[in-house]
Amino acid sequence: MATSERRAEVGGVDTFWHEQPAPFLYLHGVPTDSDDWLPFLERTGGYAPDLPGFGRSGKPTHFDYSIPGYVNWLRAYLDATGLERFSLVVHDWGAVGLALAEQMPERIERLVVIDAVPLLPGYEWHRAAKLWRTPLVGELAMGLTFKRTLRGGGVPEPLLDRAYSRFDHGTQRAILKLYRSARPATLAEAGAQLGEIKAPALVVWGAGDEYIPTEFARLYGERLGGEARVEIVESARHWPWVERAEVIETVTGFLLAP
Numbered sequence: 001m002a003t004s005e006r007r008a009e010v011g012g013v014d015t016f017w018h019e020q021p022a023p024f025l026y027l028h029g030v031p032t033d034s035d036d037w038l039p040f041l042e043r044t045g046g047y048a049p050d051l052p053g054f055g056r057s058g059k060p061t062h063f064d065y066s067i068p069g070y071v072n073w074l075r076a077y078l079d080a081t082g083l084e085r086f087s088l089v090v091h092d093w094g095a096v097g098l099a100l101a102e103q104m105p106e107r108i109e110r111l112v113v114i115d116a117v118p119l120l121p122g123y124e125w126h127r128a129a130k131l132w133r134t135p136l137v138g139e140l141a142m143g144l145t146f147k148r149t150l151r152g153g154g155v156p157e158p159l160l161d162r163a164y165s166r167f168d169h170g171t172q173r174a175i176l177k178l179y180r181s182a183r184p185a186t187l188a189e190a191g192a193q194l195g196e197i198k199a200p201a202l203v204v205w206g207a208g209d210e211y212i213p214t215e216f217a218r219l220y221g222e223r224l225g226g227e228a229r230v231e232i233v234e235s236a237r238h239w240p241w242v243e244r245a246e247v248i249e250t251v252t253g254f255l256l257a258p
Contacts, residue, residue, distance in 0.1 A: 029092020053174025
């Protein structure tokens with residue numbers, strides 16, 4: 001299923017996205033972009049934007065790089081694309097989409113959560129995030145980030161060249177602002193209404209995720225309001241579909257199920 005590349009101003013941000021009209025919305029995480037989802041889009045169609053601050057979308061200094069800021073932008077994106085009822089797939093910081101889904105649960109058909117930032121109680125940021133959240137230290141860490149740094153930080157080899165080529169000052173600024181906006185208590189508060197999302201859900205997690213322990217996969221499964229299946233993928237880390245291609249079939253099969 002071929003997708004087209006689109007670009008338009010959305011919510012005041014020059015926005016790039018992949019599109020093959022179908023009721024599926026895919027949201028990527030840090031530090032990558034919507035190209036992560038191309039193998040999924042080939043099977044289901046749908047919409048996959050580069051979130052503001054990432055990839056080929058605009059990276060304006062004035063944007064609100066926080067959970068509420070992205071939720072407001074996502075509302076504008078839904079209006080721009082005409083998506084009404086849709087299935088939602090989120091990875092890593094694509095979890096901002098869960099905060100959106102809490103506000104419009106009646107519009108969510110199915111939900112897939114893949115190694116997502118926990119909008120849950122009890123999570124403590126990983127080492128890199130703690131550096132980014134610290135003023136001056138975070139800026140220094142960004143300035144010293146090279147391709148080998150991203151590789152050592154867990155970005156899989158198939159994604160590495162793309163992630164590094166788009167890891168410019170705008171993306172670095174977006175990452176710093178996003179992480180600094182999100183104390184652990186802020187994350188838990190953002191997910192306080194997860195039980196309102198009644199859609200069937202699939203939670204997929206790499207057993208070796210170096211950023212977010214698998215206990216949060218199980219906690220997501222418990223906190224979501226509908227029937228939720230949790231799958232822990234052995235021999236996989238934070239981007240489980242990269243290391244275990246069958247994850248793509250698992251996710252798209254769930255999305256396309258009658």
